[in-house]
Amino acid sequence: MSQVRRPWQCCIAAVLLCLAVCAHGGVMSRAALQQVLPAPLTVGERDAQLPVWPIFRQETTTTVLAGYVFESIDFAPIPGFSGTPFNLLVALDPKGTFLEVRVLSQHEPVFLDGLGEGPLLRFAEQYKGLSLQQNIKIGTNANRGEERASANVYIDGVAKATASVRILNQSLLSSALHVARARLGFAAGRDPGQLARVRGDTYAPGDWDALRKEGLVQHQRITQAAVEKSFEGSGVERRAGGPEGDTDLFIAYLNSPRVGRNLLSEPGWKHLLGRLDEGDHAFLVVASGPRTFVGDRFVRGAVPDRLTLQQNGLPLELRDLDLDEPLALPPGLRGADAKVFRVIGPAGLDPAQPLDFALRVVRDKGVIYPERIARSFALHYRLPASQVSMPGTDSTGWQGVWRARAWELAVLAVALALLAAVLARPNWIVATPARLARFRLGYLLFTLVFVGWFAQGQLSIVNITGVVQAAMAGRSLGFLLYDPMTVALWAFVALTLVVWGRGTFCGWLCPFGALQELVAQLARVAGIRRIRLNRALDARLKWVKYAALAVIVGLAVVSPAWSDRAVEVEPFKTAITLGFVRSWPFVAWALGCVLAGAFVYKGYCRYLCPLGAGLALMGRVRLLRWIARRPECGTPCQTCRHRCEYQAIRPAGTIVYEECFQCLDCVAIHDSPTRCAPLIAKKRGQAIPIRALPALAGSKA
Numbered sequence: 001m002s003q004v005r006r007p008w009q010c011c012i013a014a015v016l017l018c019l020a021v022c023a024h025g026g027v028m029s030r031a032a033l034q035q036v037l038p039a040p041l042t043v044g045e046r047d048a049q050l051p052v053w054p055i056f057r058q059e060t061t062t063t064v065l066a067g068y069v070f071e072s073i074d075f076a077p078i079p080g081f082s083g084t085p086f087n088l089l090v091a092l093d094p095k096g097t098f099l100e101v102r103v104l105s106q107h108e109p110v111f112l113d114g115l116g117e118g119p120l121l122r123f124a125e126q127y128k129g130l131s132l133q134q135n136i137k138i139g140t141n142a143n144r145g146e147e148r149a150s151a152n153v154y155i156d157g158v159a160k161a162t163a164s165v166r167i168l169n170q171s172l173l174s175s176a177l178h179v180a181r182a183r184l185g186f187a188a189g190r191d192p193g194q195l196a197r198v199r200g201d202t203y204a205p206g207d208w209d210a211l212r213k214e215g216l217v218q219h220q221r222i223t224q225a226a227v228e229k230s231f232e233g234s235g236v237e238r239r240a241g242g243p244e245g246d247t248d249l250f251i252a253y254l255n256s257p258r259v260g261r262n263l264l265s266e267p268g269w270k271h272l273l274g275r276l277d278e279g280d281h282a283f284l285v286v287a288s289g290p291r292t293f294v295g296d297r298f299v300r301g302a303v304p305d306r307l308t309l310q311q312n313g314l315p316l317e318l319r320d321l322d323l324d325e326p327l328a329l330p331p332g333l334r335g336a337d338a339k340v341f342r343v344i345g346p347a348g349l350d351p352a353q354p355l356d357f358a359l360r361v362v363r364d365k366g367v368i369y370p371e372r373i374a375r376s377f378a379l380h381y382r383l384p385a386s387q388v389s390m391p392g393t394d395s396t397g398w399q400g401v402w403r404a405r406a407w408e409l410a411v412l413a414v415a416l417a418l419l420a421a422v423l424a425r426p427n428w429i430v431a432t433p434a435r436l437a438r439f440r441l442g443y444l445l446f447t448l449v450f451v452g453w454f455a456q457g458q459l460s461i462v463n464i465t466g467v468v469q470a471a472m473a474g475r476s477l478g479f480l481l482y483d484p485m486t487v488a489l490w491a492f493v494a495l496t497l498v499v500w501g502r503g504t505f506c507g508w509l510c511p512f513g514a515l516q517e518l519v520a521q522l523a524r525v526a527g528i529r530r531i532r533l534n535r536a537l538d539a540r541l542k543w544v545k546y547a548a549l550a551v552i553v554g555l556a557v558v559s560p561a562w563s564d565r566a567v568e569v570e571p572f573k574t575a576i577t578l579g580f581v582r583s584w585p586f587v588a589w590a591l592g593c594v595l596a597g598a599f600v601y602k603g604y605c606r607y608l609c610p611l612g613a614g615l616a617l618m619g620r621v622r623l624l625r626w627i628a629r630r631p632e633c634g635t636p637c638q639t640c641r642h643r644c645e646y647q648a649i650r651p652a653g654t655i656v657y658e659e660c661f662q663c664l665d666c667v668a669i670h671d672s673p674t675r676c677a678p679l680i681a682k683k684r685g686q687a688i689p690i691r692a693l694p695a696l697a698g699s700k701a
Contacts, residue, residue: 027104028089033069036089037100041066050182051075055091055099067093068183071104076174078167079479081462082107083469084560086171088124095277095344096132096180101125101172107564108164109462114578114586119158123165126155127172132180133279133345138162138169160456160577163483166401170482196352196388203257208330216259216387217252220359220379222291227361230375236363247289249359249379250333253351254282254340256387268325272340275321279345282321283309285357286329288336293359308376309343310356316343352388355381398481405484408455412485415446416492419508423500423662430668440663441521444514452511457485458576459493459505461549461611462567465556472557493615500626501619503662506605506612511576513605513661516597523598530645531599538647542606542659545613552610570610601645606659616658627655628670632678639677640666 033043033053044054051074057066072088079085084107091099101124103117111120130136138157158165211217223246254260254272261269263284276282285307287293293307300322309316318341327338343349357379364370402409422429422439430436451457463486470477480487489509496504506513524530533541548569555563571590574582580590593604605612633640634653641649644666648659655666673679 027087028071033089036102037069037091043069047183050179052179052183065094067091067099068179069100070175070179072171072175074175075178076171078171078174079466079470079477080106080108080164080167081466081479081483082109082560082564083466083556086168088168088172088175090172090176090179092132092176092179092184094184096176096184098127098130098132098176101127103168106168107560108161109460109564109567109573110161110164110577112564114573114582115158115161119161120165120168123156123158124168124172130155131278132173132176136169136173138165160579162456163401163486166398166482167479195350196390198253198255198351198383199387199389200257202387203261206258206262208263208328208333211252211259211262214258215382215384216256217250218379218381220249220377222247222249222289222359222361222377226377227375230361230377231363231373234363234365234373236365236373245290247287247291247359249293249357249377250284250286250288251357251379251381252284252286253381253383253387254284255351256383258387259284263328264325265328268323271325272321272323275323276342277345281343281345281349281351283318283341283343284327284338285341286333286336286338287359288333291359291361292337294337294339304339304341306360306362307341308358308360310358311349311353316349318343351383352385352390353382357381398478398484401482402484405455409484409488411450412455412457412488415443415450416488419443419504420492420496423496423504423664426664426667427671430664430671433668436664436668441518443508444517447509448511448514448518451485451489451509452514452576453579455485456483456577457489458511458572459486459489459509459611460567460572461552461570461614462573463490464611464614465552465563465567468553468556469560469563497615497619498621498623500624500662501622501657501660502612502615503619503657503660505615506609507661507663510605512572513602515575516594516602516605519594520597520601528598530601533600533647535647535651538606544607545609546617548608549610549613549617567610569608571604602661605661606646619658622657625655625657627660627667629653629655630670630678633670637677639675640669643669 030043030046030053037043037055040058042056042058044056046053047068050070052068052070055066055069056063069089069091072090073085077085086106086108087104089100089102089104091101093099103121103124106117106120108120111117127136137154206214208217212219224244252259252263254263255276257269260272260282264272272282285293293304295305298304298320301320303317303319307318309318321340321342323340329336329338349355358376359379360374360376362372362374365373428435429439463480466479467477470479480490489505493505493509520530552563552566552569555566568586568589571586571593574580574586574590575594580587593608596603630637634649634651637653638651641651641653645663646659646661648656648661649666650656669675673683
């Protein structure tokens with residue numbers, strides 16, 4: 001039992017080194033921000049309620065608000081793969097356009113001495129000039145700017161860092177949307193890229209009556225009786241000389257070509273589109289009767305004081321567009337009060353959702369200092385579903401990442417199911433040495449090429465340190481979901497740890513382990529003899545990986561920066577993630593680990609791998625002793641122990657499952673009547689003389 005406790009004691013001791021955890025937060029000062037933002041922009045005092053700084057611009061004799069600047073970590077500290085969030089400097093103008101996006105700090109393993117920060121910085125630069133009103137997607141840049149009306153824009157990703165740049169993208173958009181909602185009028189907390197869009201292909205000729213019949217023009221009559229009833233008990237039931245009679249209120253959504261092109265002339269329709277910024281909405285409001293929606297002091301371009309608009313309980317500002325274009329109204333409405341109002345795109349209006357307009361009727365109570373009493377009369381407007389296209393799936397979150405990699409996950413699922421079936425019922429595979437060798441070779445090639453180099457599914461100690469750091473800081477583990485291959489593999493590995501132990505991953509699903517084993521097989525073909533360490537030295541060296549694990553986990557707790565350096569003991573990033581395209585010290589280390597396996601079989605996996613140490617510890621929850629043993633195993637038969645390349649069988653014949661890589665070699669020997677010494681002796685009807693073991697096992701192996 002002492003051997004079991006020692007690795008746990010190392011890890012617990014490392015965790016207890018944590019005395020404090022550094023809190024993540026913004027680091028920029030007003031002076032530092034002013035150096036980043038060039039003249040004529042000036043940075044104001046930090047907002048008292050929100051960690052943002054207003055930006056001002058001098059225009060002739062006035063100073064106008066040019067936007068806000070902030071750090072993403074203050075609003076969206078989404079952990080990266082090291083467990084530490086990106087920190088981005090972000091500047092937004094009043095319309096939600098990115099004025100500046102810079103990377104202030106990051107701890108992504110792939111960008112630390114791997115690809116370097118250059119690709120990441122160039123990726124972040126692509127956001128400048130883009131808008132929160134657009135649905136920003138990572139992919140091909142071919143569609144960028146092709147169509148002014150498009151809500152989509154594509155930015156180039158970074159090869160071999162797909163998950164990291166998606167986390168950056170989510171950090172940027174989440175923090176920017178937070179600020180935009182709080183300071184720029186974005187409504188309801190919805191991502192503008194996920195709002196419905198008005199279709200542009202719905203035009204068909206039609207008059208006012210046809211539009212009303214289709215529900216594109218909606219009407220509410222406010223009767224005099226309803227007005228009087230609403231003021232009952234207020235003391236202003238009826239005012240002498242006040243407006244009398246019914247009022248008809250009509251509302252039409254002009255963005256729809258079916259509406260706008262029929263109610264405006266063709267030049268007027270084009271003029272309207274030219275006046276609207278991308279994402280803006282235009283409504284025609286017509287009031288016929290004694291009550292109007294604008295007050296006596298209303299001026300063109302202003303906000304109406306008697307007409308309000310809400311969506312989902314959130315007020316949306318209506319502002320007069322001052323559009324002086326003829327309208328195709330029916331004869332009964334000619335001369336009625338008619339105006340076109342705009343709702344800006346950043347307000348987040350969703351054209352597929354109900355809109356609650358209200359006409360306010362105001363009466364004065366008293367003479368000298370009159371009290372104003374108001375009542376509202378609602379008109380509920382909803383654009384017919386035929387006029388809108390519903391938003392696509394969310395490509396900015398992790399769900400979109402999973403959908404984009406669905407076929408890769410399907411291939412992985414089939415491969416994992418096959419492996420599980422083979423490991424659960426290995427009899428057919430191990431029936432002949434050649435069959436097992438061919439299957440193992442094919443699967444290792446799949447693991448290296450598809451799982452590792454293509455799908456970037458190499459599990460890493462970085463996954464563990466990232467979870468540790470996120471847990472210590474109280475952050476969500478949602479960042480893991482941005483790498484679906486890693487999540488799928490960890491889910492499978494977690495299951496197999498309970499059933500079989502460490503060996504399923506280390507022996508079959510680790511791309512770097514597969515690379516080592518394939519190189520070892522080539523070395524054997526080339527005639528290179530392997531070195532088999534004596535049992536005592538082998539046992540001592542196997543403790544080194546636990547020490548490496550303890551140090552790395554301890555540093556992850558007390559110093560993420562040093563942890564980023566310590567994880568470089570793991571050559572996975574260099575050999576698998578980056579394909580050996582890296583600076584020479586890292587390439588030399590990775591090549592050294594691979595080539596050493598040609599002489600000491602999978603030496604890195606057995607003696608140095610901190611991830612293997614972690615899996616060995618977690619694998620102690622294993623439920624099964626799945627490798628069959630006979631009474632003769634170990635006493636006197638030593639065949640399997642001598643054949644075990646991992647030296648995971650004790651002289652007594654027991655299996656050290658923490659060091660077993662589930663290669664199935666001993667299973668094949670155990671079931672073979674021509675290779676298992678006890679079965680050979682039984683077939684001959686004799687006991688196994690100890691001196692005969694080498695001849696029995698060696699001649700048949």
